Amino acid sequence: MNRVLGTARTIRSRFADPAASLVLPLAAAAIVGVSLVYMLVRPQWGDQTWLLFLARRSLDTSHMQFGDLVEANPPLIIWLSEIPVRLSQILAISSTAALQLVMALTVACSVAWTVSLVGRGEAFAGRIFSAWFALALLVATVIRPWPHYAQREHILLLLLLPYLVLTARRIDGLKITVGEAFLAGMVGAAGILLKPHHALIIGAVELFVLMRARNVRALFRPESVAMAATAIAYAGAIFLWAPDYLRKVLPLAMHTYYAYHRVELWTMLPPVRALKLAILLLAWALVYRRLAHRTLSAVLALAALGATAGYLAQMKGHDYQYAPAMAFFDLLLGVIAIDVWLRWSPERAWLPNWRLAAAVSSLTCIVAISVSYPLQRARAAHPYVDARIEAQRALSRHIPRGSTVVVLSTSTESFFEEVLDRGWEWGSRFDCLWMIPALVDAERSAARDGATEPAALRDAAATTRSAVTADLKRWRPNPVLVDRCQDSTIAPCMGSGTMRLDLLQWLQQDPGFASAWKDYVRQGEVGPYDLWCREGETAVCREILAHSR
Template sequence: MSVIEKSAVAAPAQDDGLLRAASSPLLGGALALVAIAQQLIGHIDCDVSWFLTFAEKVLDGRTAYVEVSDPNPPAAFLSLMPAVLLARALHLRAEAVVVALVFFAAVASIGLSFHLLRLSAARSLREWMPLGNAAIFLLLVAPEIVFAEREHIALLALLPLLATLAAEEGARPSPCFARIAAGVCGGVAVTLKPHFALAVILPALAIAWRARSLRALWRVELVSAALASIALTGATLLAFPAYLSQALPLALEVYGPARDDLGHFLTHSLALAYLALMAGFLVAARGALGRAPLVALAASLGFFVAFLLQGKGWMNHAYPAMILLLFAWIFFALREAAPATGAKSALMKFLFLPALLAAPAYFGIVEQLTDREEHEGLLAAVAEVAPPHPRIATIASQLDFGHPLTRRLDGEWVGRQNALWTTALVGRLLETARPPRREALEARRSADLAALAQDIRAGRPDVVVAEDRATREWVLKRPETAAALDGYRLAKRAGDVEIWRRAE
């Protein structure tokens, strides 16, 4: 019996009620229904809302990274372009179409991954069901408000490639076309963020180390992934050259270096939870890893390094690393017919199982199930003072003041950026910057503020949402934006947030 066969789907030696329940197709169906219900109850996150707006503006003729811009590469909004096109063709809301397409993508990803794994370990469908139900739970239920984020889409795209890498050498080979398709999907994942290449590189190196040969890297799926990522990235950059000339320099100069303080990062992100789960896994495994858990573990580490490199601490950045680490635990837990004993049993019962069941809590289950607003009362306050389908701009450091607010009101976003994120991040970077660097940063901040003032003058929004009084007063004291709210009056407040209405 191959290692992948043991590590992925070994049948239990005794009648285990928990495993029988985990193997039930009814559980998989119930989990799928829960996932659908969650998305019907809640709403998509501000990032997804913004990239939908970005895609719509590009389709409407705006020049990407000039008239509408973002520090992320073109694949970020292009990944949602099919949903926008389909929504317009069917006269549906783009949000609903995004969710539906991601569900279809998840089904395709899980299906192809399982097909590739089962070819290398032929066992009954029932013996595969615990892993299948876990995949439905982790990929459709657990994402919560991270659903349809780039990290979620990237993980779904990458899974078939990881499945091909997890197949044991000497097992029945997968069809070449399936391996090429898996590689291309992996290449698509890398185009979303270059950091995601680590989630391909580390598992590839892990299997080469396991084989004690670099020839193990010469696999059709890895070559396909490399070629696809290069071709797709090159094509998108040729199609949107302003990214290289406008957005990328700003991202490298401001967005990238503005990392969270280490202490705050560790205490306000999933980093410590991840490290605890990783430490427990290494203690339980004691170096005895089958190929499947090794690949999942290495890919998880790749995403975790990407999480650290980005340095923002956001839950969507942590999602792929946490999910793949849980998959590594699942492969390991199903590895042997004999029940676990001693420290291994304790770690599985008191670390892995609670971590697995709590996965939805990591990614905003409360916010999703309560349909909680990004800023409580803001939606109703803006709706009360704004005309139907309002044109909206913000004076705010974070994009969640304008998105998805604008879309939920069926309004129109005014502004080339999603927020004054450049201004906010420059303020943090100036605290430690030296004189030459300070001048460059000040120029970036001045340009950001000037762009906001120009957007408000040209776009004439019906409503301007100010993050709070202090932010609004600071912005209006700057020469670039001193007259930004001329002709506007304070119409309402929602907590600290101010809503300014254009005078008739």
């Protein structure tokens, strides 16, 4: 035992050397440099580019009617996506570049605000903690969630962090101005309203506040009142400016979206992930009483658990939906590690030689950027690819700019990257036919059981067929890609599970669609897609096929 203690004292004394004082500057330089690269080099986008296209169409039509655009999620994300679209028009840059710029500013504001709350009113040790916590924030909000950068869940995370930290600091006795509290509540509510499933985070944190205060009046703080007011105002805004979402889109989504990308609950938390979380929570419980920032750690732990519950409630299993929970768990681990490090390291190791620190940090940042940039570029250049994405990229090179295209499928995957880059129009109000798996399953179940299909699902099927027919007549897309979801020799269509379904056969049950489809001629196949062009306008199909053989 004496030998162990002697070794520990020796190690600690070494960290008292001047070199130990460079740990924070070096870590800051490396993490900031890598974070800048991660914000500059974006990943492959799917939903993000669809939402940018929707925002552009919304601005062009000056309204959000069912006949123009349909998005199953509430319209706030479309309204927020109008910001980078407008910015792209002002700066004459692409909408994706504008979104990257907006996200960089959002990250900077969220991290700066959160760090200021953590370090406010603290002694020197608390300010050192806030500096380390800033680095943990960059790891949790930029580096780790990079594959899901600018997804709704990523934006939710950035908007919610100030509210969470403000609540923790208020519990610890920090005086917060009413204006700042209202702003944190409004911004946090905007984040939750992007993905209402994550209201469970707010529920868990507010319950913790109530338990600590033991007074129901603690729930009527400025930030919580602002959250409720923002939610009410948002409901009113939808009623005024997007009534079709309430009347048409929401009923359609409620009756069909449950079956889209649905997975079993037990598959959503793999054993290894569940074990890691259990170990982290156990470690937190063991050291909780010894933590200097125990309230902050408790709020982050509850936020992580609430976000995990929100993830499970969606029954989809997408990694990006787990991003908020992952970030909160990362920050919880960061709080524990920082507190332990500051308790263990001597205070004189916290103050570096500033001239030396500046020189070494500058060099470290340059090295971090130089090393991570080519690696990240290579990572972005080789994203997830399947047969459908390969086909989309191959044929996109031969479709002229300004064309109107559409893909009849249960998933367009990353096709809206091409739509935006090549200036195409999209010949549909839907990004994909996400409602068809539920509708086909209901029809098959009714036929198998000799029962009548529920009236709500019959109405949803009629609405879907009518909308696709109207879009075909209105936009007259050429070419049209039809996914062969019925073909057992290729992978099932994304979002439909293992179900095999003939999309054209299902749509042609509507006489109006069958009549409109007579104007189209099948020209051949490109990967998993059948290629159709309007009769007499087949040049683009011939060009695609000539280069696909």
